[in-house]
Amino acid sequence: MSAATSILLLLHPTVVSDPSLVEATKRQLLLENPASDLVQHIIDRVATNTQQLSSNTYDLIHYLAPAEAKKNKFNSQLIEKLYDSLKPNGSFTGLIPDDSSLDAIICGFSIDDTESKWTKISKSQESVVSIPLKKKSSNTDPKSTHSLPTFKRLASPPVLTDSSEVDEDDPLEQTKLRETKLTYFEDSDLEMDDGDDDDDDDENAKNTFINEDELLDSYELNNSTPLIVPCSLSKPGDGKKRRKACKDCTCGLKEQEDAEENQQRSLQASILGNLAKSATDEAIAIEERLNKRKTDALKQLGEKIKFNADDLAEIDFTIEGKTGGCGSCSLGDAFRCDGCPFLGLPAFKPGQVITLDAFGEDI
């Protein structure tokens, strides 16, 4: 996979009033260069330095302007700026102004026969040297955090290597590039772990860190692929009911849930009453069967009693029409029906030893 191309769309101030033209041009550019990043600026802002362009960044600069604008010659400073911000072999297309070819050639562009495209020749980079890349980039650094309607890629240190030229499958190239990059991580551990750092020094922080709030308005974020739309999880018949009450519920759902819980607790109380009664009955039965056991067995049996399936079936569920017939009540809340009177009580199995301790401290 080759790296995506990076496109700068320069707009003549008059075309801004025609958004459909701008959109159409963008679509066309993106169609011709799939999976590319596109940034747009008004050309006047670039020419007047209001908008800095970072070095060695774009594969393509396209100028969108009305035909009349062809008469407006580019000055050499502007041409140098375009040259500087293009990657090697990158090109300038769109409306090519009259009488600017000479300056373009001086600057280091090659111009094709039809004069419809200026190309930055990579080897001429050294001979022209009109703008030393490194110096330029450090100059632009402080301005890179200007809040602008369109986000501009960070100008701070220029790209390490032109990534488009690195062969992703060449392990040697990759390793070399990675070693260069690793230097940026070297101080990362030491610096971060210091609990008493002096970041409250605002001035210092401003020079070291970008302003994170500006990221929210960044071009990249607002023009990346649209957000995923959630699937519908609601089941048929579920209606539009929210799954749960909000933290500060005011719609009454919270009260409803609380009321359900209270009702459930009083149900539990009567069930536990029945369990206790049943436990006592069972204890008496055992006592009769075993005969002549300790007389205080009854008290002890309050603690540990075995139930069998019949005993459980006999428990009065306190709600008319309800029996334990579904067979799931003993399995625990995960298996119990909505509205099961046992909801909230522990699971128990026929034949299993039940300790009343398990019911908690507040029976």
Added chain:
Amino acid sequence: MVPNKRSIAILYGSETGNSLDFAYVLSRKCRYLRFDTTVSSLDDFDLKQLLYINILIVVCSTTGQGEIPRNGQKFWKFMLKKKLPNDLLNNVKFSSLGLGDSSYPKYNYAIKKIHARLLQLGAKEFSPRAESDEQSPEGSDAVYLAWETSLLSNLNTLYPLPNNEFSIDPDTLLPPINKVVVDTNKSEKVTHDQINSIALDRDISTTSSKLINVTVSSNDRITSDDHFQDVRNLILKDPKGSLRFQPCDTVSLYPTNDPKDVDELIRIQQWEEIADYPLTIEGKLPSVEGGLVRTLTLRSLLTHHIDIMSIPRRSFFMLAWHFAKDELERDKLKELSTIEESEQLYDYANRPRRSILEVIQEFFTLSIPIEYILEVFPIIKPRLFSISSGPNPSVVELTVAIVEYKTIIRRIRKGVCTRWIKELNVGDQISISINRNNVSFGSNEEPLIMVGPGTGIAPMKALVEETISKGSKREMFLFSGNRFSTKDFLYGDFFTKLSVSNKLNLFTSFSREKGGYVQDTLYANKVKINDLLLNKGALIYLCGSSGKMPIQVRITIETILSEVNQWSEEKAKAFLVDLENKNRYIQETW
């Protein structure tokens, strides 16, 4: 090291554990597709590895006022460095998921910022990102599901398996990542009755937390006995005098589970025979805030680190179902692990606040193999409390509200940490760490308006003590909010005395004595508040529980500004935003 095209790092920034859970759920899916998958918090990930991985996935919530969660702040500080070149991460393909709640104005800001910065640094988005809103009818789960579906399909297309390989059957049990092994050949260690001393001896080499051992000097209830809530004033002393903190800083406490609960789990899992032998953890150690205790046995691991009392998350069921022998139980556990059944999971686990222990208690045939325990159970997180005393190298005080409540489950729900605090005795030693928040309260001259209902009073007390101890003439206006003057007026005597001696302007609101809430008292003093804000350059510091309170206080301040100055609503709002940007409106809610 040769980078692997099918290597994925799933990084989470998580405050309450939701992002962490989604990260683990996704990692399971990726492991079944045979991707080489690592999961880690943003901060625990070795940043250099970003140059070696191919695919990066970030799942992150937002905390405070649009900030990155605590376990992602180190990562974030690195990412914000200006000097990073814009092709630094051009080897990375990524996608992101934000977890948010639109009842907070700056929800999902953290993930937006992270996403934008990754793009700036040259990383390429390979699958569309998503942002969830807990308030939406679908909740986070539906967003996650849609995001996961598109992500997995994109992964499959971009990085298909070689022709001779197939994805793993989803019913296969994958080997554990951090295998836990009990060494029964060694001699047994006694770990059941020395909980306190074991807790003090921790291996902190894998974490950045600096631990300080302190002695409990007081643990008194400061609400009246007939008040519904038990609030403690916990005083901790450091004989070495090594405590460094400022108002607004917090203390991390490292609670342990109730030994009774640990015993119960050991009993029902039939681990009694092996519980006290030395134990080793294979693989790269999971990062544990505050470090693992050095005396490691199954019992000590369960007591000090394994969060058996937390509400089980989806990732728990995703693994646990493999370990139930009964068909019915297996199916039910598996069902609870699917996104489609999130409503059932909510009703079963979250709403009644059911603990993992209680789940295991009622799935009788669920028997968890020791080697998987670090993957099945979450790790106990430290709990943070605002410091309620002024700077002092030897003493730190905390205000702790004991959490106890009822749900449909019969047994009373208790907070793990507050249960532990409740049982701390004077003289006990515990380990703590201090988290510096570096909040600036201006230049010590502007008046301070402090609004701290309930336990939100804690950092206010710290600030008042600090100001007075410095001999500062700074004017202070404190708005406290409680139910009754006689039951839960936290530090009432302290503040009343200061008020009587004119060192503090105290404004109380006792809601059950017809005193209204803090916002009502603020409004009743609107001319004064307006004058302080407009003409005296005052700072507002607001603390307490999140939810309605901070919103209503904010609206009240806006109303005051617009009524007293006859400003439009917009102008009042803009003024407040400006205060915020100048750090004159400081809010800390939890």
